Amino acid sequence: DVKVTQSSRYLVKRTGEKVFLECVQDMDHENMFWYRQDPGLGLRLIYFSYDVKMKEKGDIPEGYSVSREKKERFSLILESASTNQTSMYLCAGRSGEGPQHFGDGTRLSIL
């Protein structure tokens, strides 16, 4: 079974900090995704990657960047954290045309 692991369950950072959220998957497949989840807004796609060093913007990429240097690792970067980026962040991996498999999320608070 696919396992997607997010390095932190909870993070508290300050406005203006550069924040790194890490995600690792144990499957040898290409597709990885970063979402944020907010009450009443559902899952919103920030970025996705379909191969190493490849990335595509999702619906809300502003204020974020990503890095995919190895197939198993997909990092989300908040260049200069702001309070409106306080949210639950979910990473997912996908095997071909099958379902996405999600990590347990990182609850990020920006003070």
Add this chain to the structure above:
Amino acid sequence: GESVGLHLPTLSVQEGDNSIINCAYSNSASDYFIWYKQESGKGPQFIIDIRSNMDKRQGQRVTVLLNKTVKHLSLQIAATQPGDSAVYFCAENRGGSYIPTFGRGTSLIVHP
């Protein structure tokens, strides 16, 4: 625009009842549909999926029904248990697309 939605935001049932969670989709090009369960404090967990060449698929205590004529998807949970309490999401995927479209979710509350 094309979207995936849910008819009911909250569904309350008694333990032992059967539960039905509904989902409407509007993209006729979608050919793959997925149901997820998200418990409090956890990420969405895959439950069951179905492709557009099927009308029904069964898993353990769960059944997904697909009605392409009216673009409707449902998740049936038999003998609902308190551990089934969670938010349930449907998602649709167009063939060849990396990106599924998620519904907003239905909260299922199971009373003992």
